[in-house]
Amino acid sequence: MDLAGERTRLTAVLGPTNTGKTHLAIERMLGHASGMIGFPLRLLARENYDRIVAIKGRAHVALVTGEEKIVPPGARWFLCTVESMPLDRPVAFLGIDEIQLCADPERGHVFTDRLLHARGGAETMVMGAETIRPLIRKLVPEAEFVTRPRFSELTHTGKRKLTRLPPRSAIVVFSANDVYEIAELMRRTRGGTAVVLGALSPRTRNAQVGLYQSGEVDYLVATDAIGMGLNMDIDHVAFARLTKFDGRFPRRLRATEIAQIAGRAGRHMANGTFGTTDEAGTLDEELVERVENHRFDPLQTVMWRNGDLDFRSPLGLLRSLERRPDRPELRRMAEADDQLSLGLLMRDEELVGRARNPAAVRLLWEVCQIPDFRKVLSDAHIRMQGQIFRQLTTGLAGRLDTDWVAEQVEKLDRTEGDIDALVARIAHVRTWTYIAHRGAWIADSGHWQERTRAVEDRLSDALHERLTQRFVDRRTALLVRTMKAGGELLAAVNARGEVLVEGEHVGSIEGFAFYPDPTIEDDDLKAIRSAARRALKDEVAGRVGKLEAAPDEDLALAADGVISWRGVGIGRIAAGSSPLAPAARVRDTDLLDGAGRDRVAARLTRFLADHVARELQPLLRLRETALSGAARGIAFQLVEGLGLRPRRALDGLIHALTAADRRQLSGFGVRFGPSHVYLAPMLKPRPTSLRVLLGAVAAGRPLPAVLPAPARISVPSEEGQDPAALDLAGFVLCGPRRIRLDRIDALRDAAESRRRQGGLTADPALAPIVGCTVAEIPAILQAAGYRPTQDEEGRVTYVPVRAKRPQAPRAAASADSPFAKLAQLRRTNG
Secondary structure, three states: OOOHHHOOOEEEEEOOOOOOHHHHHHHHHHOOOOEEEEEOOHHHHHHHHHHHHHHHOHHHEEEEOOOOEEOOOOOOEEEEEHHHOOOOOOOOEEEEOOHHHHHOOOOHHHHHHHHHHOOOOOEEEEEEOHHHHHHHHHHOOOOEEEEOOOOOOEEEEEEEOHHHOOOOEEEEOOOHHHHHHHHHHHHHHHOEOEEEOOOOOHHHHHHHHHHHHOOOOOEEEEOHHHHOOOOOOEOEEEEOOOEEEOOOOEEEOOHHHHHHHHOOEOOOOOOEEEEEEOOOOOOOHHHHHHHHHOOOOOOOOEEEOOOOOOOOOHHHHHHHHOOOOOOOOEEEOOOOHHHHHHHHHOOOHHHHHHOOOHHHHHHHHHHHOOOOOOOOOOHHHHHHHHHHHHHHOOOOOOOOOHHHHHHHHHHHOOOOOOHHHHHHHHHHHHHHHHHHOOHHHOOOHHHHHHHHHHHHHHHHHHHHHHHHHHHEOOOOOOHHHHHHOOOOOOEEEOOOOEEEEOOEEEEEEEOOEEEEOOOOOHHHHHHHHHHHHHHHHHHHHHHHHHHHHOOHHHEEEOOOOEEEEOOEEEEEEEEEEEOOEEEEEEOOOOOOOHHHHHHHHHHHHHHHHHHHHHHOHHHHHHHHOOOOHHHHHHHHHHHHOOOEEEHHHHHHHHHHOOHHHHHHHHHOOEEEOOOEEEEHHHHOHHHHHHHHHHHHHHHOOOOOOOOOOOOOOEEEOOOOOOHHHHHHOOEEEEOOEEEEHHHHHHHHHHHHHHHHOOOEOOOHHHHHHHOOOHHHHHHHHHHOOEEEEEOOOOOEEEEEOOOOOOOOOHHHHOOOOHHHHHHHHHHHHO
């Protein structure tokens, strides 16, 4: 809908929350013969769809989101999520809500694209915060601005205890676990609460908000999902947390985020207040002043991703996605989920072979955009995307197998289970609803849209029922009265691991640890713990037996070293007799006696041995194979180095290898690179993650920070990196980047081929081999062992430095390197 030379007037309506911006946009839209508004949330699109249907009638209003498309033949006004706006449909009015989300790291590039290109035939309006005004002025010079003042005052009231918050309060946290934890407290102390979080479906969210709006409960516990325009009668907003996880690491809330959420307090002309709870601490006075007076630093950049994509090949598509913007106000989007999916699917050669033409590449990209509403981009989701692409590119029909689709949806049509199970199923069925709305992908798509919607509605109703049962209308515990009367406390544990004393919840057992309810006073904890231990004696003994009999599939080792059983951490990895034979340390608990602790430790140690044997099988096979002479020495060194060693440490052995030795080692995957000798299978993501963890544990170093994503083949060399972990992961310094060892070898192979065929230059085609920019190629070639020279024609070419083999930089052999630490550990143990 980019009108290029015929661009229409764009109006930016800016101001804080509760200024009527969205109401104004809807009024303007309904004043035109047709219109479209993009909202940041499916919930908001649905809420405003229902509102306009009541005004204009269902026959004239459309709803378009990723999972829901209601488009009557005579539809004139469209309510959409920003990502799902049908921009090929001309409309007189076009609006974008919460335009400041152009700066959002995850979705900002979509909002930026709409700001730059989406236009209505007669009027275009964007609504949002004042912080984006300077950027709109630069990016859309013809824009006109309207400032809207807040209808009511917003006042800070300081810090209060959770149990002393006034009625009609919303308590804000940033994770589902925190929502449930605080909702439990409010249930016990205030009789009940509603809950709102992003994982809820619109149907469940509306039912929960209905509890609050009707006055059945006076409190609402929510995530920042309430910050984007959900209209409720909230008098006070209390922040129970001031940090949130942004997808990479926890960080402190920004002033603009606090203002966006706090602005939910007070509706229209009614004033509102905001503050914090005891656990969150206090807000800085300067920050409070900025929130109360709506003064915030302007945004400096917005997110951008190239929209002119190359569909000639998957690799071309990937490169075009990585193109950089040509304006300083635009910041290139980091790898989004769809781009990560593309990179992972491209590792499947058979699948890539199906993308032989632009239409197939475009289809592959559409499949990559199937959302994972669980927000984990799991292996299962990638496998499902691959399976869908295969089915769509098989045979003449090019559609999904109906029986397979039916099987997937049928698995989700179950309303039993707890809250988390229902939330997970709703997330799964939302993905299938999205697929069902791709009409060309599936036969009788209308049937499957109705089927998935019916499943989601049933799950949503069941989830609302569970939430209400858990958080509403339960009497407050009176444990202290019984204890003060000298009575014996009766305790029990239920099937969900909840510990009950006198029929009331006092804590929970997770794995082999008892966690008392945080609201229990310190004076009562001793008696509660004593009663809980009596109740849990048989439970713990039974769990030890179940753990011993459990298959390895029930246990997992996380990147942070925690060993979990059925999703609950019960121990952690510890240094053992060697890096490849780690030990297990059981998590501290007073529920296990000495014999029980030993049994648990033995089972966890056995799991670790099996896990190492599975994941590092090529390395262990190399260790156990009978080799001779220099080959045996190199194999020993590789095993000691967890799959790789600096080449300079093995020079003597390498020179002593016979041709037969080299063939034998090559059969195991041993590669002799310019700076390292390494076992190629150990560079795969899963073995790499485990090797880095084992190396850190054995050397007594802090556990590794986040490693490069599985699809990455190089990363920029930056301060703050964990060099020892990256070295052991096989990412070694090569000029301005750390490049995976096998890609350095691939670069040298390509370089040698070009050198023999007419001269090696800084060819841009070398960049994808090591995942670098074109500008970085000269420095990387020099670091890889080539020096620049000029040929007879004056071209800059590169020739190998023969006098000295390129070696790993000295920094890689520092005292903090895994190899130095492992050597020190062997000397200590020897």
